Amino acid sequence: MVAQSNNKESKNFIQHLANWITVPRFIFAAGLIFFLTSILFPFYWMISSSFKTRAEIGAREPVYIPSALRLDAYKELFDPNNPSFQDFATNIFNSMKIAIPTALIAVILSTFGAYAIARLRFKGKNVLLSSILMIYLFPGVLLIIPLFAMLAQIGDSIGFDVQDNLSILVFTYLAQTLPVALYMLTNYFRTIPAEIEQAGLIDGCSRFDVIWRITLPLAIPALVSVAIFTFMIAWNEFLYALIFLNNNDLFTMPIKINTIYNNPSPRPHVVMAASTIMTIPIVLLFLALERFLAEGLTAGGVKG
Amino acid sequence: MTVPTASRKKFSTRWNSFQAREARLAWILILPTAIIVFSLVLFPAAFSVWISFHDVGLNNLNEVFNAPYVGLENYRKVFDDFAFKFQGMQSWGAAVTSIIYSFVATTLTLLIGLLAALLLNRPFRGRGVTRAVFLFPYVAPIVSVAFVWRWILDPRPSGVLNDVLMRLGVIELPQAYLATRGLALLLVIFFEAWRYFPFAMLMILARLQAIDSTLYEAAKVDGASTWQQFIHVTLPELRYVLGAIFLLRLMWTFNKFDDIFLLTGGGFGTKVLPVLTYEFSFKLFDFGRGAATAMILLVILVVFMAFYIGVVMRNPEED
Numbered sequence: 127m128v129a130q131s132n133n134k135e136s137k138n139f140i141q142h143l144a145n146w147i148t149v150p151r152f153i154f155a156a157g158l159i160f161f162l163t164s165i166l167f168p169f170y171w172m173i174s175s176s177f178k179t180r181a182e183i184g185a186r187e188p189v190y191i192p193s194a195l196r197l198d199a200y201k202e203l204f205d206p207n208n209p210s211f212q213d214f215a216t217n218i219f220n221s222m223k224i225a226i227p228t229a230l231i232a233v234i235l236s237t238f239g240a241y242a243i244a245r246l247r248f249k250g251k252n253v254l255l256s257s258i259l260m261i262y263l264f265p266g267v268l269l270i271i272p273l274f275a276m277l278a279q280i281g282d283s284i285g286f287d288v289q290d291n292l293s294i295l296v297f298t299y300l301a302q303t304l305p306v307a308l309y310m311l312t313n314y315f316r317t318i319p320a321e322i323e324q325a326g327l328i329d330g331c332s333r334f335d336v337i338w339r340i341t342l343p344l345a346i347p348a349l350v351s352v353a354i355f356t357f358m359i360a361w362n363e364f365l366y367a368l369i370f371l372n373n374n375d376l377f378t379m380p381i382k383i384n385t386i387y388n389n390p391s392p393r394p395h396v397v398m399a400a401s402t403i404m405t406i407p408i409v410l411l412f413l414a415l416e417r418f419l420a421e422g423l424t425a426g427g428v429k430g
Numbered sequence: 431m432t433v434p435t436a437s438r439k440k441f442s443t444r445w446n447s448f449q450a451r452e453a454r455l456a457w458i459l460i461l462p463t464a465i466i467v468f469s470l471v472l473f474p475a476a477f478s479v480w481i482s483f484h485d486v487g488l489n490n491l492n493e494v495f496n497a498p499y500v501g502l503e504n505y506r507k508v509f510d511d512f513a514f515k516f517q518g519m520q521s522w523g524a525a526v527t528s529i530i531y532s533f534v535a536t537t538l539t540l541l542i543g544l545l546a547a548l549l550l551n552r553p554f555r556g557r558g559v560t561r562a563v564f565l566f567p568y569v570a571p572i573v574s575v576a577f578v579w580r581w582i583l584d585p586r587p588s589g590v591l592n593d594v595l596m597r598l599g600v601i602e603l604p605q606a607y608l609a610t611r612g613l614a615l616l617l618v619i620f621f622e623a624w625r626y627f628p629f630a631m632l633m634i635l636a637r638l639q640a641i642d643s644t645l646y647e648a649a650k651v652d653g654a655s656t657w658q659q660f661i662h663v664t665l666p667e668l669r670y671v672l673g674a675i676f677l678l679r680l681m682w683t684f685n686k687f688d689d690i691f692l693l694t695g696g697g698f699g700t701k702v703l704p705v706l707t708y709e710f711s712f713k714l715f716d717f718g719r720g721a722a723t724a725m726i727l728l729v730i731l732v733v734f735m736a737f738y739i740g741v742v743m744r745n746p747e748e749d
Contacts, residue, residue: 150656154549154552157545157549158549158560161546161549161564162560162563164624165563165564165566165567165624166563166566168567168575168578168579168582169566169570169578171578171581171582171590172574172578175581183588184588185588186587186588187587187588187593188588188589188590188593235462235463235466236463238459238460238462238463239459239460239462239463239464241459242455242456242457242459242460243456243460246452246453246455246456246459247449247452247453247456248452248453248456248457249453251456254460254464257467257468257472258463258464258467260471260472260475261467261471262681263681263728263731263732264471264475264685264728265684265685265686265687265704265724265727265728266685266687266704267685267687267704267707267708267711267720267724267727268475268478268685268707268721268724268725268727268728269470269471269474269475269478270711271478271481271707271711271717271720271721271724272473272474272475272477272478272481272721273470273474274491274711274717275477275481275486275491275494275717276473276474276477276494278491278492278494279491279492279493279494279495282492297466297470298470300466300470301466301467301470301471302471304463304466304467305467305471308463333455358569361571362571362572362573364572364573364688364692365687365688365708369712379571379573380571380572380573383573383574383577384573384692387577387580394581394584397577397581398577398578398581401571401573401574401577401578402574404571404573404574405570405571405574405575408569408570408571409566409569409570412562412565412566412569413559413562413563416558416561416562416565417558420561420565420632423565423568423569423628423629423632424629424632424633424636
């Protein structure tokens with residue numbers, strides 16, 4: 127990208143740049159810089175704001191570079207001795223308590239289902255598959271009303287609470303993630319040649335042996351990517367958590383951040399600190415595994 | 431398919447034939463997924479139709495099935511609501527706002543995605559990392575990015591946009607961008623394009639890289655300029671993928687609740703149907719009216735999709 131300025135033989139840097147630059151190259155570089163700044167500035171602003179003091183946040187003019195890495199906002203989130211302690215650690219755990227089981231159960235169930243669809247012949251397969259994929263059509267707000275009414279009814283007769291029940295949330299997230307997981311894994315299983323499994327069957331392995339010893343080890347990349355996507359959906363989810371959770375101690379991170387934001391005394395640095403904590407793991411994951419995860423995105427890994 | 435010889439000798443009935451056992455195994459494997467999806471997606475979807483014809487509120491939520499039937503009353507209430515119906519250019523109402531918002535945001539997302547894909551289709555050093563960075567807006571949690579943008583657009587003079595525009599002399603006094611009718615809708619649309627262009631970009635990029643390079647060579651031989659190559663080679667090759675992304679993104683944008691709820695709370699001319707559904711159901715606790723609003727949303731969506739798939743996506747050469 128950058129002209130080779132260390133070549134000192136005859137020309138200086140400016141001359142090199144002048145020779146290198148052409149109209150298409152200029153447009154290309156300008157476009158790239160425009161995209162990179164508009165993408166990265168909000169993330170820079172989130173992280174830098176999280177290290178500001180209340181005075182810097184409330185200043186007349188924005189402070190573009192914080193004077194020092196001050197942990198005021200993080201202390202408010204995690205330090206029990208802080209006057210406006212938010213107990214954010216509990217919210218991180220709540221998010222994990224929901225996202226990890228969702229990811230694990232979704233991977234296990236969708237592996238079973240995807241194997242059946244990709245490998246076994248049975249009646250009603252296409253009808254079943256297309257009705258499962260119908261979830262793409264239904265907006266979350268449409269489903270939340272009947273779900274709320276239905277679960278309140280069932281909860282009343284069996285005796286569990288619909289509100290403030292993390293396992294109920296796991297179930298609703300499973301319903302949202304399973305179709306996508308099923309679709310992604312089915313496509314992957316279809317790329318594994320059936321002959322390998324047939325060889326195993328001829329050698330006298332049972333179906334489960336074949337799945338366990340041959341197919342699954344070959345599908346590990348797909349399983350990991352499905353686990354990451356389902357984890358992410360549960361980690362980021364807002365609407366269902368907003369409606370099903372009322373108790374501060376059970377809030378997931380998104381709901382807690384929304385609560386801090388809507389606090390009568392605005393504290394943007396605390397909101398940004400909490401957002402940073404929630405965002406960094408996901409962003410790093412994509413930076414590290416981009417090649418591997420991009421395919422899942424185009425397969426509809428994240429609906430929305 | 432091979433049939434293990436031992437089992438063929440033992441069982442001969444149809445119940446135990448290889449196909450039958452395979453089918454039973456398949457159903458056992460898929461049953462948990464099917465039960466969860468049917469009971470938590472397809473049944474609720476059907477139940478939602480039922481609720482939209484009944485008077486369901488907080489008072490009778492515990493005995494929903496005995497809720498009184500009210501016919502089209504819920505739908506009438508929605509159509510008469512000032513938040514729903516079009517009342518001239520000053521107040522579009524949720525239905526019109528939803529349609530305009532989804533179409534404009536989807537088109538803009540597609541254009542920016544196309545631009546980004548064309549940029550990344552050129553080989554350059556650091557392309558892999560750049561592509562990963564381009565995905566950030568799409569994969570970051572909605573709550574974080576919505577609040578960062580609200581903080582950038584903050585109405586106080588300490589908001590970044592206010593500061594920059596005041597320094598440039600564009601505005602004299604700080605503006606409340608997300609609390610200005612018209613501007614708020616425009617900004618929400620820009621936000622959608624910023625957040626969702628990576629999805630379009632990835633799909634377009636995959637298609638771009640699959641275009642046969644001999645097509646470009648032939649175009650060059652014929653003396654086509656870069657722009658002519660783009661119009662006559664690239665765009666026709668992208669036609670189907672662009673059509674598919676448009677449909678998917680339009681559907682998802684139309685159904686989207688979080689973005690607008692977090693950015694403006696549905697105020698200042700940005701109230702779309704999902705936000706209205708939420709307000710009827712969980713602020714007024716009139717679930718019947720909420721369900722009716724959601725049904726109207728679904729009907730608009732299905733009618734458009736049928737039209738789009740039947741008319742726009744049909745290949746004229748196939749007829």
